Amino acid sequence: DAKTTQPTSMDCAEGRAANLPCNHSTISGNEYVYWYRQIHSQGPQYIIHGLKNNETNEMASLIITEDRKSSTLILPHATLRDTAVYYCIVRVGRDTGNQFYFGTGTSLTVIP
Amino acid sequence: ETGVTQSPTHLIKTRGQQVTLRCSSQSGHNTVSWYQQALGQGPQFIFQYYREEENGRGNFPPRFSGLQFPNYSSELNVNALELDDSALYLCASSRTSGKETQYFGPGTRLLVL
Numbered sequence: 505d506a507k508t509t510q511p512t513s514m515d516c517a518e519g520r521a522a523n524l525p526c527n528h529s530t531i532s533g534n535e536y537v538y539w540y541r542q543i544h545s546q547g548p549q550y551i552i553h554g555l556k557n558n559e560t561n562e563m564a565s566l567i568i569t570e571d572r573k574s575s576t577l578i579l580p581h582a583t584l585r586d587t588a589v590y591y592c593i594v595r596v597g598r599d600t601g602n603q604f605y606f607g608t609g610t611s612l613t614v615i616p
Numbered sequence: 617e618t619g620v621t622q623s624p625t626h627l628i629k630t631r632g633q634q635v636t637l638r639c640s641s642q643s644g645h646n647t648v649s650w651y652q653q654a655l656g657q658g659p660q661f662i663f664q665y666y667r668e669e670e671n672g673r674g675n676f677p678p679r680f681s682g683l684q685f686p687n688y689s690s691e692l693n694v695n696a697l698e699l700d701d702s703a704l705y706l707c708a709s710s711r712t713s714g715k716e717t718q719y720f721g722p723g724t725r726l727l728v729l
Contacts, residue, residue, distance in 0.1 A: 538717070545704055547618070547720035548659065591658060595716075603649070603672050604708075604718060606658035 508607035522579040526592030541588040620721035641709030648690040
């Protein structure tokens with residue numbers, strides 16, 4: 505089930521902030537937004553997640569709009585190693601575990 | 617490193633054969649999810665196991681089956697392999713208390729000839 509939409513690709517200059525948007529207009533009140541990235545068909549790497557408040561960790565910031573229908577992942581100072589496919593995922597929270605529905609992903613290329 | 621391991625790393629099978637893929641979850645995690653990722657696509661949810669029981673399934677036929685063991689490791693079995701089963705198979709483990717981030721293993725690359 506496609507619950508998120510993302511641009512297919514984006515470029516970012518090295519050292520600049522990369523802002524990756526995601527639309528999740530059908531999100532419901534108990535669904536979290538997760539971001540993962542995947543480099544060269546390795547296993548997806550967890551970046552950050554949030555429910556309705558903005559979140560920040562050592563890797564990135566997550567900005568969620570007040571209506572929760574969209575969000576933006578911000579990599580504050582992109583490096584060449586940040587070149588990857590970034591997935592915005594809606595988690596369906598349940599009492600026993602959770603299920604991820606991956607979107608199409610955004611291929612981010614960081615340019616020297 | 618997530619602490620999630622998968623074996624084998626690569627596998628070649630022929631159409632009609634059966635395959636078993638294995639996943640060891642991160643310490644303290646009791647939930648394992650399996651995903652199929654075809655070339656150029658995002659991962660697609662196959663099913664999830666929680667405390668040895670199937671806990672949700674994606675749009676995959678019954679020839680995709682699984683097991684979870686008391687130590688929470690897991691197997692994915694695929695019978696009657698088809699060419700379209702060629703993909704990267706990913707497993708992810710998580711805890712089920714509070715915010716349950718999934719941590720992915722490196723995957724098993726399956727090629728069906």
